Amino acid sequence: MNNILFKLTVFVFITCLFFSCASTSVRNDESLVKQQNPEEIKEQVLNDISQIQCSNDYVLQPGDLLEITVFMEDGMNRTLRISGNGTITFPLIGNLKISGYSVAQAEVELVKALKQFIKNPQISMLIKEYGNKTVYVLGQVKKPSAIQIPPEKSLTILEAITSVGGFTDIANTSKVKVLRLEKGKQKSIEVDVTQITKQGNKSLDISLMPGDVIFVPQSMF
Numbered sequence: 001m002n003n004i005l006f007k008l009t010v011f012v013f014i015t016c017l018f019f020s021c022a023s024t025s026v027r028n029d030e031s032l033v034k035q036q037n038p039e040e041i042k043e044q045v046l047n048d049i050s051q052i053q054c055s056n057d058y059v060l061q062p063g064d065l066l067e068i069t070v071f072m073e074d075g076m077n078r079t080l081r082i083s084g085n086g087t088i089t090f091p092l093i094g095n096l097k098i099s100g101y102s103v104a105q106a107e108v109e110l111v112k113a114l115k116q117f118i119k120n121p122q123i124s125m126l127i128k129e130y131g132n133k134t135v136y137v138l139g140q141v142k143k144p145s146a147i148q149i150p151p152e153k154s155l156t157i158l159e160a161i162t163s164v165g166g167f168t169d170i171a172n173t174s175k176v177k178v179l180r181l182e183k184g185k186q187k188s189i190e191v192d193v194t195q196i197t198k199q200g201n202k203s204l205d206i207s208l209m210p211g212d213v214i215f216v217p218q219s220m221f
Helices: 003-022 040-053 101-115 158-162 194-199
Strands: 021-025 063-072 076-081 089-091 094-097 125-130 136-139 145-148 176-182 185-193 213-216
Touching: 003 040, 021 158, 063 089, 076 089, 094 101, 101 125, 136 158, 145 158, 158 176
Parallel strands: 021 185, 136 213
Antiparallel strands: 063 076, 063 125, 089 094, 136 145, 176 185, 176 213
């Protein structure tokens, strides 16, 4: 696992481990549903982050840091950040626009550009670090993902969960966690999403900040 995702994993796990004594609750009633234990949470978070890392569906954005490997061409291997105009600068080809493409599509574009210089280039591209407008939706949602906060707009918990397909059938929707690093300190905000969806309590649908992690635990009866 690359460095940034490892740090994120440690942050999520430690926060989940201690949320019972360090969380800020924005719900009104205690849930009677048993929560996952820390080891189960750790295993699920690791699995979700691994899936995000390997996913070809994520759309590349300015600010994303990429690790690009050219097979049998070690001198061309680069770790590059996508510029504000959506391009990277790569040996031989110069600037190449890849923002807006999936990882798989960006690999194809880079291969096309390199073909005039290298015979049958083979490219591997990995996201080492997501841009600073990214939030992570993990746990019991249909498609755990890293998603972008839209420019000039806010993104709420419910919007983020909806954008990844909603909850699974075994999600504990009354104990959703927003994990946040604020002024160097770990913070866990507990949100009862059922009060938003079923009771219309919009005040609980808080806006997300870049780097936030939404974690939806599993219901265990």
